[in-house]
Amino acid sequence: MSLKSTDLPAPAPARKLRPTRTAGRFSLPKRPAGTVYRGGEGMWSWVLHRITGVAIYFFLLVHILDTALVRVSPEAYNAVINTYKNPIMGLGELGLVAAIGFHALNGIRIILIDFWSVGTRNQRLMFWIVIALWAVLMLGFAPRHLMHVFGGE
Amino acid sequence: MSTLIVDAVEAPTQSSISDLEAGPPGSFVVTLIIRRFIPEIDEEPRWQDFDVRVLPTDRILDALHKIKWEQDGSLTFRRSCAHGICGSDAMRINGRNRLACKTLIKDLDPTQPIYVEAIKGLPLEKDLIVDMEPFFESYRQIQPFLQASGNPVRERTQSVAARERFDDTTKCILCAACTSSCPVFWTDGQYFGPAAIVNAHRFIFDDRDEAAKVRLDILNDKEGVWRCRTTFNCSEACPRGIEVTKAIQEVKQAVLRGHA
Numbered sequence: 001m002s003l004k005s006t007d008l009p010a011p012a013p014a015r016k017l018r019p020t021r022t023a024g025r026f027s028l029p030k031r032p033a034g035t036v037y038r039g040g041e042g043m044w045s046w047v048l049h050r051i052t053g054v055a056i057y058f059f060l061l062v063h064i065l066d067t068a069l070v071r072v073s074p075e076a077y078n079a080v081i082n083t084y085k086n087p088i089m090g091l092g093e094l095g096l097v098a099a100i101g102f103h104a105l106n107g108i109r110i111i112l113i114d115f116w117s118v119g120t121r122n123q124r125l126m127f128w129i130v131i132a133l134w135a136v137l138m139l140g141f142a143p144r145h146l147m148h149v150f151g152g153e
Numbered sequence: 154m155s156t157l158i159v160d161a162v163e164a165p166t167q168s169s170i171s172d173l174e175a176g177p178p179g180s181f182v183v184t185l186i187i188r189r190f191i192p193e194i195d196e197e198p199r200w201q202d203f204d205v206r207v208l209p210t211d212r213i214l215d216a217l218h219k220i221k222w223e224q225d226g227s228l229t230f231r232r233s234c235a236h237g238i239c240g241s242d243a244m245r246i247n248g249r250n251r252l253a254c255k256t257l258i259k260d261l262d263p264t265q266p267i268y269v270e271a272i273k274g275l276p277l278e279k280d281l282i283v284d285m286e287p288f289f290e291s292y293r294q295i296q297p298f299l300q301a302s303g304n305p306v307r308e309r310t311q312s313v314a315a316r317e318r319f320d321d322t323t324k325c326i327l328c329a330a331c332t333s334s335c336p337v338f339w340t341d342g343q344y345f346g347p348a349a350i351v352n353a354h355r356f357i358f359d360d361r362d363e364a365a366k367v368r369l370d371i372l373n374d375k376e377g378v379w380r381c382r383t384t385f386n387c388s389e390a391c392p393r394g395i396e397v398t399k400a401i402q403e404v405k406q407a408v409l410r411g412h413a
Contacts, residue, residue: 038248110383120399120402
């Protein structure tokens with residue numbers, strides 16, 4: 001009896017060697033999808049740039065709407081702004097500043113990659129400089145801001 | 154010592170299970186988890202694991218060969234020269250695009266399973282083989298050939314400095330490791346992709362060539378160089394060490410200048 005090679009998915013004899021490991025790893029989860037691409041600093045900075053960019057966009061949308069309320073009436077504006085003064089929005093503001101800080105600094109990195117002749121060769125170093133600067137700025141901002149949010153006045 | 158010789162002699166006749174238990178000195182068993190897809194029997198790709206006895210200096214390609222020759226003949230992958238020149242065996246190894254023939258076991262972490270799957274963004278045909286036609290179509294569109302007027306009676310001379318200008322991009326072997334590592338290409342199959350731009354760069358900056366303007370016009374397109382988001386995956390994936398993103402940036406600047 002002849003079989004085409006495609007007729008059977010050929011059981012790998014190796015499987016029997018370590019039944020516990022293979023059973024635990026492979027019989028349960030069905031994973032048809034591929035693995036996540038493990039890019040370097042360049043790819044992950046791009047991912048962060050995208051996420052922070054979209055987040056900032058949605059903030060600006062809300063921000064324009066609430067600021068426009070001044071034209072409706074100052075009372076309406078104050079009422080809306082007062083609802084922001086709670087710890088959840090306070091943490092949101094921390095996230096907003098973190099996102100804008102990264103997006104701005106990484107934006108400078110991207111400009112340098114585009115227009116500086118050795119920018120592409122130094123993109124990895126520049127990414128870590130961005131992270132360092134961002135961390136310094138956040139260390140200056142976060143404690144003060146959190147004191148305002150949770151300290152009460 | 155004598156047992157080693159006996160093992161070496163007997164190994165080919167033994168089944169693969171006993172082959173796993175004994176092997177050449179310094180060898181060990183590594184698990185490869187391969188994303189299989191046989192269109193005749195699989196609806197979806199599936200992961201299958203294989204244990205292979207390898208040496209640290211073996212390449213992923215050697216491990217794939219051992220699987221195909223000794224465990225499962227249906228495992229399908231491309232390879233031709235097996236020495237990093239033909240560009241046939243680009244695949245995603247532990248989440249990064251590599252040539253299987255240039256990736257040594259010892260450069261990965263052999264204590265962990267090694268994941269091997271087809272490159273992403275091109276239609277999967279079978280196991281580790283994708284349809285390369287969209288990739289080559291982009292390559293053809295940028296006119297990858299010398300276009301020079303005149304009918305010279307001897308070779309077209311070129312200064313060392315002029316040759317140096319595009320030296321980096323002459324190294325491309327069209328393996329598609331760069332293009333299929335690009336997040337933009339994954340989601341937007343219309344994008345020319347890094348490899349096509351690299352090969353355009355090779356002729357745009359060649360001072361013997363006269364069609365730089367034509368290629369710059371082709372790449373000054375919504376799906377041309379401006380799609381590049383400088384993620385540097387291509388530069389990191391290139392098995393020839395081409396600074397791919399740098400080449401793309403140089404083409405961008407040439408487009409802005411209007412000439413090479």
